[in-house]
Amino acid sequence: MISNFIPGLIMIITSFLLPTIPQYFRHPAMLLSVGLSALSLFNGYGTFLEWDILGLNLILYQSDSLTLPFAIIFHIAAVLVIIFSWHSKNLMEHMATLAYAGSAIGALHAGDFFSLFIWWEATALTSVFIVFAGNTNAAKDAAMRYLIIQVSSGVLLLIGTCLMLYQTGNHNLVVLDLKTNFGIFIFIAFGIKAAFPLLNGWLQDSYPESSVTGTVALSAFTTKLAIYALARTFPGTDSLIWIGAIMTAFPVFFAVIENDLRRVLSFSLNNQLGFMVVGIGIGTELSLNGTVAHAFVHIIYKALLFMSMGAVLYRAGTTKASELGGLYKYMPFTTIFCIIGAMSISAFPLFSGFVAKSLIMSSLGGMGMVLIYFILFFASAGVLEHSGIKIPYFAFFAHERKNKFKEAPINMLIAMGIAAFLCIAIGVFPKYLYQILPYTVDYQPYTLDHVISQLQLLVFAIIAFLFLVKFKLYPSEIRSTVLNSDWFYRKMLPGIGKPLFKKIGILTESLYKNLGLSFKQVLSKSYKFSNLSYIKVTTPSFAGTILISILFIMLVIVLV
Amino acid sequence: MKKNDLKSMGKSFTKYILIIGALLILLDFTFHRHEYFSFAEIYGFPAFFGFVSFVFIVMLGKWLRKFLMRKEDYYDQ
Known part of the structure; x- marks a missing residue:
């Protein structure tokens, strides 16, 4: 019976019951709710729950080949976050996290724009409490800004949906284009959550202000829900190719000069979304598979990187590069897990990023899109710079450290260990990932050409780093604020x-x-x-x- | 632990990475690397592209500090 519930709903119900559950049983209860929700993954494809209300037919629970991979990874992410936060007694954050993950899973299964809107706003309202739980003045301010932006996205989605219903009489999730006014509203609504260029300020503003565990939860759901929504409604929209290409390239420069390593990861997240958006823009079976695969592996390695920085924040009290370094001696496991995350995101062969990104690059190459191809190739060197090298280097190496720190708590190590294992397992056995993609894949990522080409790019980019450090050309870390697109509403407008x-x-x-x-x-x-x-x-x-x-x-x- | 652990680690890391880099370039001469675009098939093209991109990103980022960098408490003022 429970498998016929809307997936995620059981998690939301559990989140409201958490205050009544004793502290020691909260995390097991949270895990159990995710497990019960995950039973729905075995339901197969189809429409399972509809509701006629006010003359509208709401499709509350449907599933197809695009929904499934996102649903699987959202459940995995929820499990990782729960294990990672096992030591924490912050009830508000636990409630918000579980309800947020449940809402995101619910949103994946919505079959019409009205249902999607409800879940869309639910993710906004639940996740803002995670930012709020950062419990600093900066976090509270960031939470308010975050809420305004997220709710605005929902309002735009609602306007678009109403217009669509008025003009076409239909409100089902169908493929849209930018020739209609409702299409534009919905596109911008999705674009805000997908952190399109100039609409991205909220991401780098709020994520790094959240707690040790909160950022991990935030990194997984909102933006990937937007990617799912774009893949469902705007596949093959040409403008997405350029929007995505800009997203891959520009955050790279901001990440170079940013001092807060969790903010560096937020810029990096933006850059990764760019690859997925390009895949949606191309709109072929191969590229859409690439987008889904990339979203899947990205959630794992990005969570791993945020977890490793969370562990550093937990033990060292900061993630500012200017104040870190030398932690490898005291946090060896965290160091290794962080390096695995860094190698995955940099797309080293045998790591998960490689087998996913290859699909998008191959579809670009196959279409002969030379300029976009090399922008993404260039951005790959950028990914190596900020996530592959900067994060592990400044946190764990850079210079020796005298004051001692403890290794991360065991629950954090377990969560990081699972994520690291998945990063390597998917990289070594990509066929299991390819099996759950929306379209049948006949693709071999491990060709000699491809492996050598990628290794040359990465190894010589590392050599460039060593060269810059050797000749003292690599910029030192400075305590600072880097201006981003949130400047427009935080400084200019006031x-x-x-x-x-x-x-x-x-x-x-x-x-x-x-x-x-x-x-x-x-x-x-x-x-x-x-x-x-x-x-x-x-x-x-x-x-x-x-x-x-x-x-x-x-x-x-x-x-x- | 020795004081210069990090230095010796850095040195051996540099050594191995240079050896791997050299091997990758040599490997390029042993077979014809097929790419989507013919100019990318030039010997060592991805290596060159990676090196130059990395230096460009870091240098441009460094230059952008002039315009984008503010004091840490900029938004609190």
């Missing part, structure tokens, strides 16, 4: 808005005076409004005002 509101206040005041109006109350209110301390707008609420205004204007445009 920079324009604050003086503007102040001027409006003064103008209103003088207007009242000149007109000789004696509404003392109005005057005093107006005076207060013009007072700088009154005008001091906090960033989140100000950004919210601007975003809501933009959404309102867009709505007006559509209605007109």
